[in-house]
Amino acid sequence: MDPVIIGPLIALGFIGILVLVRVILAASKKEPTESKTKVLVHAINDERCTGCEACVLVCPTAVLELKSNKSKVIRFDDCIQCEQCAVVCPTTALVMFREGSEPPPVLVPDLDDYYQSKVPGLYLLGEAAGKPLVKNAVNLGRAAVEHSLRSGMRPGALAPQGRPDLTCVDVVIVGSGPAGLSAAMSCQQRKLSYVVLEKDAFVASTIARYPKGKYVMAEPYDVRCVGLLPVYDSPKDKLILDWNRILTQVGLDIRLREVVEKIERQPNGTFAVGTDKGKYLAQKVMLCIGTRGKPRRLNVPGEDQAMVQPLLDDPDLYSGKTLLVVGGGDSAVEAALSLATPALRNKVIISYRGKAFNRVKAKNRQAIDQAIHEKRILVLFGSNVKNFGSSNVTMKLVEGRERVIPIQGAFVLIGGDPPIKWLEDMGIGYVQKPHGFVRPPTDMLVERLIGRQPANDKPNLPVSDELSGFFDHAAFASLADEGGGKKARKEATIMVPKDEFLLHLPEKLRVDPEAQKVSQLRHH
Numbered sequence: 001m002d003p004v005i006i007g008p009l010i011a012l013g014f015i016g017i018l019v020l021v022r023v024i025l026a027a028s029k030k031e032p033t034e035s036k037t038k039v040l041v042h043a044i045n046d047e048r049c050t051g052c053e054a055c056v057l058v059c060p061t062a063v064l065e066l067k068s069n070k071s072k073v074i075r076f077d078d079c080i081q082c083e084q085c086a087v088v089c090p091t092t093a094l095v096m097f098r099e100g101s102e103p104p105p106v107l108v109p110d111l112d113d114y115y116q117s118k119v120p121g122l123y124l125l126g127e128a129a130g131k132p133l134v135k136n137a138v139n140l141g142r143a144a145v146e147h148s149l150r151s152g153m154r155p156g157a158l159a160p161q162g163r164p165d166l167t168c169v170d171v172v173i174v175g176s177g178p179a180g181l182s183a184a185m186s187c188q189q190r191k192l193s194y195v196v197l198e199k200d201a202f203v204a205s206t207i208a209r210y211p212k213g214k215y216v217m218a219e220p221y222d223v224r225c226v227g228l229l230p231v232y233d234s235p236k237d238k239l240i241l242d243w244n245r246i247l248t249q250v251g252l253d254i255r256l257r258e259v260v261e262k263i264e265r266q267p268n269g270t271f272a273v274g275t276d277k278g279k280y281l282a283q284k285v286m287l288c289i290g291t292r293g294k295p296r297r298l299n300v301p302g303e304d305q306a307m308v309q310p311l312l313d314d315p316d317l318y319s320g321k322t323l324l325v326v327g328g329g330d331s332a333v334e335a336a337l338s339l340a341t342p343a344l345r346n347k348v349i350i351s352y353r354g355k356a357f358n359r360v361k362a363k364n365r366q367a368i369d370q371a372i373h374e375k376r377i378l379v380l381f382g383s384n385v386k387n388f389g390s391s392n393v394t395m396k397l398v399e400g401r402e403r404v405i406p407i408q409g410a411f412v413l414i415g416g417d418p419p420i421k422w423l424e425d426m427g428i429g430y431v432q433k434p435h436g437f438v439r440p441p442t443d444m445l446v447e448r449l450i451g452r453q454p455a456n457d458k459p460n461l462p463v464s465d466e467l468s469g470f471f472d473h474a475a476f477a478s479l480a481d482e483g484g485g486k487k488a489r490k491e492a493t494i495m496v497p498k499d500e501f502l503l504h505l506p507e508k509l510r511v512d513p514e515a516q517k518v519s520q521l522r523h524h
């Protein structure tokens, strides 16, 4: 071919290739721009955010921070879209969704205005009902008791069944968090027999297990506490101590370490409640179970002893001890690591039936390898607990032989079952609501039932004859002062004014001293 033609042809070819490359490059550059418009973004419902910090702590790139006790997206550019924050949020306050679309709907229990489920007489209160926060839970405890009375419950209406194995009460309260305790105090005030069944070894276990030093913020600040249990800004330890003083004075009937397993509505409208320790018959049931679910059990002999715990609260309480941790997930590994620090000098044994820690985070796997290497932790893979003695555990080891190992404490951290399935089996349905859905203020709900409470009166401290020995009123009245209010004021800007709490004291304390005896009397 004539070189005069070939030259321009080659040049044209080059130009063509160059254009093609540019088009491809442009196209490949366009793709990230398109997908950027589709990245996941956060939606946070402040009304449901409890400030529990779970999302903040789980985020690997520190995108989130708590501001005024609510989670906020501070460094979105650093977000790697892992969605862990949404997965750990216990209240579905935080969800993630594609930018440009709507946040996904949330599943909430199908309840009427008074938190009664579709099963008449079965109430779901507090955080489990999709209305988190301590003050809301306290208000709802009172509202449910008042509503029960309005809808036909009569004190002592259940005839004794003549069965020594069956306890008959007006109300069975499941859970001793703020909702359950408040419901129990309202039952006492209204001379209803009741029992509080609590699976844990102490009351208000969700709050008691907040991280060390955590303040309980008495939110929402525009809602008043009109339940009978006081709520104010306070370090969690102080609030729990104050509550325990009140509970002791009132003499609440609380059965600790008793797990409610089954609730069935009978054809006559009463409820048969089965626990791991006994049977109850009630006119109404109030489920105040929070959202932490039921920790799974090993179901081996000796597991009910105080030495065996379903959670680790405070590793600093153990030092120089031989301790067993059962489980192979992140919570078991993290608990073992926190117990096995050189400062605490514990010997920690992990019993895990799997062959390796396949499910744990890389960071934890590294730390556990180090602790094993330093002989702070011994891991028994492929082992199974057979039973617990008072100071030992019997385990079947991987090679099949059994061994008795002396221990001074054990933590069974094998996960938990969220309560949704359990509640559904009981007949409590769930419905979809928009992510921004909020239930109305809880103080107004109570006031709809007991009448409007004075809003602007000067607070009156209770007089002693009103109390008639029911409360140590001086101690009780001082709670709001001492209850961390002063200390809390230094750290937080929004406070519940002491007067706002005291405002309701006289009304709260007008409880018949005979009432506290009613529950016990009816049991016999």
Ligand SMILES: Cc1cc2nc3c(=O)[nH]c(=O)nc-3n(C[C@H](O)[C@H](O)[C@H](O)COP(=O)(O)OP(=O)(O)OC[C@H]3O[C@@H](n4cnc5c(N)ncnc54)[C@H](O)[C@@H]3O)c2cc1C
Residues within 6 Å of the ligand: 050, 051, 052, 053, 069, 125, 126, 127, 128, 131, 132, 133, 134, 135, 137, 174, 175, 176, 177, 178, 179, 180, 197, 198, 199, 200, 203, 204, 205, 206, 207, 210, 211, 215, 216, 217, 218, 219, 258, 259, 260, 261, 288, 289, 290, 291, 292, 293, 294
């Ligand atoms: C880390 C953290 C920080 C928080 N900070 C705040 C705050 O500052 N201010 C605030 O207002 N809220 C805060 N919250 C939220 C608040 O603690 C909850 O909304 C509140 O405790 C809910 O009360 P409740 O009575 O509904 O349930 P819970 O307090 O969760 O109590 C439920 C009880 O039921 C028991 N139970 C469960 N199942 C059974 C069963 N089958 N049988 C027997 N007993 C059972 C449990 O052991 C538990 O004691 C925080 C939550 C967390 C996790």
Ligand code: SF4
Residues within 6 Å of the ligand: 058, 059, 060, 061, 062, 063, 064, 078, 079, 080, 081, 082, 083, 084, 085, 086
């Ligand atoms: S998606 Fe992952 S990286 Fe982004 S904020 Fe949530 S936890 Fe952090």
Ligand code: SF4
Residues within 6 Å of the ligand: 044, 048, 049, 050, 051, 052, 053, 054, 055, 056, 070, 071, 088, 089, 090, 091, 092, 093, 094
């Ligand atoms: S996990 Fe949920 S409830 Fe807890 S701070 Fe984050 S958004 Fe709020």
